[in-house]
Amino acid sequence: MIWVGWRQQRVETLIAAAMLAVLAGVAIPVGVHMASVYSHEGLAACAGSANPAACANSLGSFQLRFNGLNVLFTWSTIVPALAALLLAAPFLADLDNGTYRLYWTQSITRRRWIVTKLTLSVVASVAVAGCLIALATWARAPLDHLNGRMSTNAYDTEGIVPVAYALFVLGVAVAIGALWRRTVPALLVAFAVYVVGRAFMDSWLRQRLLSPVKTTWLANGSGPNLNQTLVINQFISDKHGHELAGFAGGPCIRSSGVLFSHTSICAQPHALGTHVYMTAVYQPASRFWELQGVEFGIVAGIGMLLVLAAAWWTHRRIA
């Protein structure tokens, strides 16, 4: 049955491999080039501690020059999802066009057919996500060294969460497909569910997975280094960290260590004297793996539950 299962998803696996190859074809030359620029200009020394003024220029131009890689990997998060959709397709197609009746009436149990096919899909989907993680982690190393891995373009392609999303998409696709038994509509709906789920996690849920750190400091004093953290909120506050109302323009957002000044208060908080405080709510960079673990548990858990549900439904309900 393993040969049969493999033969059925061979084309899909090759397409997924081709997507990875195209990505690698772009990322590897750029990554090599970036790494050489990085070491040549001695930028490693600029990372970490509050950026010395001497570094600011070269760092800025370096970030700008290789921002394309950020964009590339932001979009590449879709590769494991598309691969998982493709790899779900052979299972769905058998249910859709009735060939399951052929397989289930050979001399094997339907349980064996279901387990083999779904296992092959899961393994291939995880492998594609794993390849993306390896590629992103290697190619983005200098950027990650400077910016940390808490921003979405690094966080979504490194660590372990890409595997979780691959399993999630696969689970949604096979579950919908087992119920609906229409290949293309099921895959389209699964993709829509993925996009919505992903946006929800990136923009809302991830910040709340772990209770964040809250730090308050004197506005004209020196605060914590928020460079590589995931900043959830930052605002002018009183001593106890309560937001001070009346400062139009909203909170002052920090990104990559640069204070964006929407209001004069953000730009010159010391103008208000010594009683104004800044408060930041954030996930420190040290929580990367902890956050990834929690997110993986939730997303991959849902994905695997859906795969099992599809297996159960197919085994019990489909005739």
Next chain:
Amino acid sequence: MNESPALEATALGKRYGSNWALRDCTLTVPAGSVTALVGPNGAGKTTLLQLAVGLIEPASGAISVFGHDPRAEPLAVLPRVGFVAQDHPLPRRFTIGETLRLGRKLNPSWDDAVAQRRVDELGLSRRQRVGTLSGGEQAQVALTLALAKRPQLLLLDEPVASLDPLARREFLSGVLRAVTETGMTVVLSSHIVADLERVCDRLVILANGHTQLVGPIEQLLAEHRLLTGPRTDAAAVARVHQVIRESHTERQTTLLVRANGHVYDACWEVHEVDLEEIVLAYLGTTSAAARVEAPAAVAR
């Protein structure tokens, strides 16, 4: 016969929602017979065959294949049964060679010589892709997959419905040849009666989820008679024989009866009937008053 029958259904029923696709179906298919399962679309033929191979589960009653429950003991049933589903589904991206490899991988009793010989006889090459074959060729490949399994029971669901007359003939010849070579039991469903007489020796008529008639074709042909005579009420005849269908014109009455012995009444002209007429008569009764009598025909 000391072995259990190839197929045995006891009060078998299958329901989809509130709709009974098959109800109270009791029949026996003796080993070595070739049974035609005839009925209009939606009569329950596919349901019965899918129950036999364990694709679906009965809602009531029981079905056994060589004495085994196909759902409870799939591995006791599946290797002994060759099944070609309606529209003979095949993996379209596979080549014929890969399709046969699939059969070899999934069936311990696979006989590659049988498969190869049939592919050669069909004039096909192992390298051809299944999706590029004609409907008739695909049906033949599906049959090859089922036959190379060396089944003791071959179940064919509407195997010729989508084929043109020539392909239909060739397909049935393939079945017939396999039967004479191996002595396997065959159940094939069809809503086309033509051609079946050449291949089959037993008949099961299904309509509206009920069996209407079960028996050896030869005996059924001998029992059924068409009576024509002056216009009269059928009641007198019905006391002795079973009237399946009656029709009246102004002057004449025509009865198709299942005769209980000889028809002695001299006012009737007695004709022999062919299989197609019998089938049509029984399918016609499903909506007529005579339907009440149909279960009696079953309980032979």
